[in-house]
Amino acid sequence: MKTWFKALFVVTTGLLAILVPLTVVHAASTSGTFSFLLGQGLLCSLEETACPDITMAANGDTVALNGTGTLSLHSVSAGGMFVHRDPSGQERAHGTWQAKQLMSFVSYGNAVPQGLPANLFGGKAVIRVTLLVNGTPVHDAVLTVYCTLGHPPKGAHEGIRLNVQDVINFNRQVSGDTVFMQ
Numbered sequence: 001m002k003t004w005f006k007a008l009f010v011v012t013t014g015l016l017a018i019l020v021p022l023t024v025v026h027a028a029s030t031s032g033t034f035s036f037l038l039g040q041g042l043l044c045s046l047e048e049t050a051c052p053d054i055t056m057a058a059n060g061d062t063v064a065l066n067g068t069g070t071l072s073l074h075s076v077s078a079g080g081m082f083v084h085r086d087p088s089g090q091e092r093a094h095g096t097w098q099a100k101q102l103m104s105f106v107s108y109g110n111a112v113p114q115g116l117p118a119n120l121f122g123g124k125a126v127i128r129v130t131l132l133v134n135g136t137p138v139h140d141a142v143l144t145v146y147c148t149l150g151h152p153p154k155g156a157h158e159g160i161r162l163n164v165q166d167v168i169n170f171n172r173q174v175s176g177d178t179v180f181m182q
Contacts, residue, residue: 039065040080063085076102081095082162100129141162143161149180
């Protein structure tokens with residue numbers, strides 16, 4: 001009986017040693033409220049290609065998007081404007097977007113490693129949005145926002161992606177800057 005109890009104690013202690021740090025990292029990466037900017041505001045003074053955020057589909061269509069918002073662990077409030085263009089640059093549609101649901105958010109940490117203020121953060125937010133043309137909802141989409149400040153994973157790129165459900169997937173980040181702020 002003592003051997004079984006000792007084995008259980010060793011296994012439980014080992015699991016706690018692994019799980020507690022993971023829980024702390026996960027909680028730290030998703031706690032608090034963040035404001036964010038997508039291709040607008042002060043970001044536009046950083047570089048020529050900072051505003052708006054542009055992403056491209058496999059067929060060469062692009063969508064330019066800007067906006068602002070706030071998010072917390074389980075909610076998001078955000079919106080902005082979009083312009084959809086064909087490969088020749090002709091406008092196909094324009095309108096606004098509104099956040100409906102925060103699907104996930106992972107913080108990459110603050111911008112101190114880049115020599116920037118600690119209230120600026122990198123991260124990845126996945127947000128369900130509605131696209132509106134002339135105020136009328138026309139499509140649901142998934143907007144993914146990437147800011148590569150802090151400690152982003154290898155291969156992460158600054159910008160956005162927009163998957164317009166059952167229509168077109170703008171999955172190649174072209175240009176634009178984003179930032180999360182706390």
